[in-house]
Amino acid sequence: MKISYQDAVTFPFTRQEFLDHVNFKDYGIYVKRVSYEPLHANQRVIRPKMATLPSPLALFFGKTRTRSTIYVFPRAFNDEDTEDDFISNLIEHEGEHARENYESPTSLWRLILKGRAKIKDASIQAEKRAFLNQMRKSKGRNHSQGHMTSLLAGINTGIS
Numbered sequence: 627m628k629i630s631y632q633d634a635v636t637f638p639f640t641r642q643e644f645l646d647h648v649n650f651k652d653y654g655i656y657v658k659r660v661s662y663e664p665l666h667a668n669q670r671v672i673r674p675k676m677a678t679l680p681s682p683l684a685l686f687f688g689k690t691r692t693r694s695t696i697y698v699f700p701r702a703f704n705d706e707d708t709e710d711d712f713i714s715n716l717i718e719h720e721g722e723h724a725r726e727n728y729e730s731p732t733s734l735w736r737l738i739l740k741g742r743a744k745i746k747d748a749s750i751q752a753e754k755r756a757f758l759n760q761m762r763k764s765k766g767r768n769h770s771q772g773h774m775t776s777l778l779a780g781i782n783t784g785i786s
């Protein structure tokens with residue numbers, strides 16, 4: 627039986643199964659694994675909805691053609707979001723990070739040598755690009771107002 631997005635929202639125990647069957651299409655080759663991460667109650671406030679972790683070789687040494695792991699946290703299944711919002715965040719935002727990690731990873735060592743400000747700046751620029759990618763692909767989709775507002779904020783500031 628295929629788990630629907632609504633099932634995954636309602637029944638947290640189905641979320642990993644749901645994520646295992648999301649079709650990443652063109653982004654599939656950049657993603658090693660999508661992992662649902664249930665959290666303790668006191669972690670909920672500070673965690674993002676989703677996060678993408680490059681392979682250690684990409685992260686530290688800038689090695690290309692390695693796949694990333696995407697972590698999905700409970701907030702991602704917030705019931706104010708539409709299914710299109712969720713898929714936009716998962717594939718066109720996190721998948722875009724995974725694509726960059728695969729094709730043109732930024733070596734953390736190189737950034738460290740350049741100084742702390744460079745690390746923050748690189749991360750803000752990567753966020754802006756991912757939000758822009760989401761916006762470009764949003765036409766004709768069923769997005770909530772909140773989603774579109776956070777895309778606009780993200781494109782401008784790198785933070786949603």
Ligand SMILES: [Zn+2]
Binds near residue numbers: 719720723752753756
């Ligand atoms: Zn991001």
